[in-house]
Amino acid sequence: MSLQLAEDRRDLIPPGLNLAGCYQCGKCTAGCPVASRMDRTPNQVVRLLQLGRMEKAISSGAFWECVSCQTCTTRCPKSVDCAGAMDFLRQLSVERAASAPSAHRTVLFQKTFLRNIRRNGRLDELELVRTFKTATFLKDLDIPFLFKDASLAPRMMRRGKLKLRAEQARDRGVLDRIFERCLEAKL
């Protein structure tokens, strides 16, 4: 698959992320709750983007491990929007269908979540579980993962926390139009 990203594509990076200021102090990585789970740490991701090494940055699974807690952005002494850079890479990788294979569950989760919203206006949780688990299974054939949390459903139902029929927004036509106008690529 050709990503057309091998060359320097710093022009794709939104200037608002303010990446030029980074001087590699590492405070973003020090405060990141999931840095130890990343194949590249937040400061390394920022450096790759500074250098325009998009292909290398996008092939990392790091930004799909990111929990969007905003600690990095909040603490950066140079006001670099590191969490925004993670979002930028997620968006670009979805747009170009180039996410790291190790991140397939998180990618599928966010995609099924958005499709769910587009259809219903409000999240239908039961549908989310069904579509997410099915899509994941088709990808990795992981049977234990497919049935994991199944025991949670009756426990949630007993507590009135799971509705079989979720509510929907009335004007779902407008949702479809909003999605159509925003999305450049197919979900």
Next chain:
Amino acid sequence: MEIGYYPGCALHGSSNDYETSVRACLAALGVGLREIDDWICCGATAAHSINHKLSIALPARNLALAARDGFGELLAPCPMCSMELLKAEQSLRADPELRKDIAQIVELGLDRKTAVLNLIQVFQKIGLDQIKDAVKRPLDHITAACYYGCLLTRPPETLRFDDCERPSTMEAVLAELGAKTVAWNYKTECCGAGLTMANEATVLELSHKILMNAASHGANCVVVACPMCHVNLDMKQRDIERRYSVRHGITIYYLSDLVGMALGLSDAALGIDRHFVYRG
């Protein structure tokens, strides 16, 4: 007093115990909530992970609906929703071109401003003195670890609420209820948020650390003001215990649970009996 209310998907879904709690507690304080008509999802992490424009448009549509309904103020008890609403509001105010573009996308005008409040801000608005005067049952049995998580205070330029490294607004509310609070280290650490299903290992690890730290500092409960924090610390607590071979058994309250309890409301009226970790 009546204020606009944006419940968001969680409070109308598996975190409906939070809605029960917020409604009951605020009603006891004389505050009515009027839901924004035909609100839609704020887009949450999924939208900002996949498409920037969508992550502005979805919350913007809700801000426009609130303005259309005449609400200058809007309570969004979920910090994910309130952060997304505030971020959209901030982007729209800063960029008139974007505002025009998004108004066309969401098919509603975006010229009126809407103030978005979290639950703690609504308590502050009511007045902590008023809350203190309404206490019927002081909470002297409670020693709480107030857990703020991420999006109540971060990013600070968007939230403009409390101190993002050393927040203390929940402690201030609990002090009026006669509850004790502990100083601890994980107040603003992340619990893993919405990755509960997609990346459970991360959620269990982060949430386990939070529960360990709260207990080791002498807390007998954790207090949250976020549906996702509650899911990860309460609903997933059994999974955390299995993964790390420990017994936490620590009750996770919503802030409104404790205010409601002090006002004399029952566990059932506040939805506390529907928590996963519950000792009646």
